[in-house]
Amino acid sequence: MTVPPALEATDVVKTFGGTVALADAQLRVGKGTIHALLGGNGSGKSTLIKCIAGVYRADAGRIVVHGQERAAGDQTPAIARRSSLHFVHQDLGLFPQLSIAENIALDRGYPTVRALGAVRWSRLEADAAALLERFEIAASPRTPVGALRPSERSMVAIARALADARDDAILLLDEPTATLAEHESRELLAALRRRADAGQTIVLVSHRFPEVQGVADDVTVFRDGRVAASDTMGQMPIERLVAAMTGGAELPHPARVAVKAGSTERLRLSGLEAGALRGVDLAVAAGEIVGLAGLGGSGRSSLLRAVFGRIPLRAGSMALDGVHFRSESAAQSMAHDVALVPEDRLGEAAFLDMSVRENTSITVLRRFWRRFRISPSAERRSAEGLVTIFGIRTPGIETTLGSLSGGNQQKAILARWLQRDPKVLLLDEPSQGVDVVARADISAHVVAAAARGTAVIVASSDLDELFALTHRIVVLRAGRIVADLETARTSRDEVAHLSMLDSEEGIST
Ligand SMILES: Nc1ncnc2c1ncn2[C@@H]1O[C@H](COP(=O)(O)OP(=O)(O)OP(=O)(O)O)[C@@H](O)[C@H]1O
Numbered sequence: 099m100t101v102p103p104a105l106e107a108t109d110v111v112k113t114f115g116g117t118v119a120l121a122d123a124q125l126r127v128g129k130g131t132i133h134a135l136l137g138g139n140g141s142g143k144s145t146l147i148k149c150i151a152g153v154y155r156a157d158a159g160r161i162v163v164h165g166q167e168r169a170a171g172d173q174t175p176a177i178a179r180r181s182s183l184h185f186v187h188q189d190l191g192l193f194p195q196l197s198i199a200e201n202i203a204l205d206r207g208y209p210t211v212r213a214l215g216a217v218r219w220s221r222l223e224a225d226a227a228a229l230l231e232r233f234e235i236a237a238s239p240r241t242p243v244g245a246l247r248p249s250e251r252s253m254v255a256i257a258r259a260l261a262d263a264r265d266d267a268i269l270l271l272d273e274p275t276a277t278l279a280e281h282e283s284r285e286l287l288a289a290l291r292r293r294a295d296a297g298q299t300i301v302l303v304s305h306r307f308p309e310v311q312g313v314a315d316d317v318t319v320f321r322d323g324r325v326a327a328s329d330t331m332g333q334m335p336i337e338r339l340v341a342a343m344t345g346g347a348e349l350p351h352p353a354r355v356a357v358k359a360g361s362t363e364r365l366r367l368s369g370l371e372a373g374a375l376r377g378v379d380l381a382v383a384a385g386e387i388v389g390l391a392g393l394g395g396s397g398r399s400s401l402l403r404a405v406f407g408r409i410p411l412r413a414g415s416m417a418l419d420g421v422h423f424r425s426e427s428a429a430q431s432m433a434h435d436v437a438l439v440p441e442d443r444l445g446e447a448a449f450l451d452m453s454v455r456e457n458t459s460i461t462v463l464r465r466f467w468r469r470f471r472i473s474p475s476a477e478r479r480s481a482e483g484l485v486t487i488f489g490i491r492t493p494g495i496e497t498t499l500g501s502l503s504g505g506n507q508q509k510a511i512l513a514r515w516l517q518r519d520p521k522v523l524l525l526d527e528p529s530q531g532v533d534v535v536a537r538a539d540i541s542a543h544v545v546a547a548a549a550r551g552t553a554v555i556v557a558s559s560d561l562d563e564l565f566a567l568t569h570r571i572v573v574l575r576a577g578r579i580v581a582d583l584e585t586a587r588t589s590r591d592e593v594a595h596l597s598m599l600d601s602e603e604g605i606s607t
């Protein structure tokens with residue numbers, strides 16, 4: 099890096115009880131550059147960003163912003179804001195029960211009427227509306243953030259962070275693209291590039307290496323809370339990235355799906371209308387992995403949620419192994435051996451204040467599935483096994499899920515379902531936030547479940563993932579299936595094109 103740094107973090111240490119999150123972290127970000135901060139799940143990326151934000155108090159180290167140096171432990175959110183640092187945290191930091199306008203205002207400080215201090219709601223909503231329009235988010239400022247799709251929530255958090263960023267602002271974005279569809283990420287990254295070219299400084303965390311390689315100037319790779327490599331992006335081909343991230347291991351080969359799926363029909367949907375779906379017919383065989391492609395709002399999540407019984411059917415019917423089947427609750431679905439890993443895992447599937455053991459095990463399932471009984475020691479063994487098999491990075495199985503890194507929370511929740519060999523496995527964005535090594539592991543587990551006879555439907559906005567994992571790709575547009583393609587005989591371009599064609603706005607899942 100030749101440009102002078104806008105942001106430097108040196109020798110930052112942060113421990114949580116016995117866990118060393120940052121052993122000795124360094125980050126040096128040149129002014130007007132995009133700096134990728136990469137590393138495996140649990141390597142300390144989010145912790146460093148939260149120390150720079152003053153959300154966590156670092157144990158040691160120094161932070162220099164635009165030449166102003168202070169002890170990292172003295173950093174506070176107020177100081178961060180004054181030094182024009184802006185953040186999108188991995189958990190977004192939004193309040194689901196508040197409206198979009200309120201969420202935006204909370205970050206900026208409410209606009210007030212002179213000394214009265216009363217909030218000027220009309221101004222607040224007008225500002226928010228302008229911002230939503232600028233970022234092309236089709237929602238009213240009064241919509242509660244909790245009612246938005248995950249990708250829309252990310253866009254609100256991003257819009258909030260970018261809204262009034264000064265020309266010399268430093269933006270730290272922790273996996274901003276994790277929930278975004280490919281064309282949405284592309285637009286965001288292009289916008290970031292323009293901002294960097296105009297002088298803003300950007301730190302970008304992502305597990306999607308191709309997008310990072312396309313946009314970042316420099317890169318720092320963390321492993322175990324310290325720097326494993328730091329260089330210009332051009333000097334960092336994917337092999338070197340992975341080697342730095344893993345400490346030398348190679349990226350596991352992607353799991354190969356069997357060329358031919360089974361032929362026994364397992365699941366059939368006929369004329370399904372629910373949520374955004376407007377009449378869907380689909381059959382999935384035992385052992386088959388079907389991918390759902392489409393834009394946000396096209397009905398991918400609606401399809402998965404309708405089969406699982408999370409949303410009611412307006413019309414249509416479903417059959418499981420040739421027998422009429424209908425679920426009105428998670429409990430009924432699970433009694434039929436139908437499993438869903440939802441897109442909004444933290445909202446719908448995880449119990450952050452419960453332990454890894456409880457979250458991966460039957461204890462959570464028992465909430466839905468009371469007939470299943472298991473002994474405490476068997477539960478413990480099962481949880482320990484899953485932690486090993488899925489490489490969940492945690493001090494132990496009694497650690498609360500909420501204190502794991504984002505990607506490790508995902509792995510724990512996926513493990514809970516994948517261990518059960520369900521008849522039907524519904525996955526909504528399964529690799530969101532997981533690192534490349536874990537992603538390959540998860541794919542291997544999904545492929546293995548299919549090989550044992552599970553029918554899998556997987557929705558993903560990552561076309562690479564769909565192409566690596568599926569036998570068939572079904573393209574949804576505005577609630578209808580517009581194409582049903584054999585994966586081996588189609589292309590990314592064709593799928594992307596079919597997803598976009600005269601897409602309609604304003605349908606929410
Ligand atoms: N509040 C906390 N309490 C206890 N441990 C924590 C807390 N926050 C983070 N950790 C631990 O610190 C380590 C680093 O976590 P961090 O979230 O920084 O990882 P990350 O690199 O952002 O991972 P990911 O890619 O999964 O988001 C992990 O071992 C994690 O369990």
Ligand SMILES: [Mg+2]
Nearest residue numbers: 143144188504
């Ligand atoms: Mg993180």
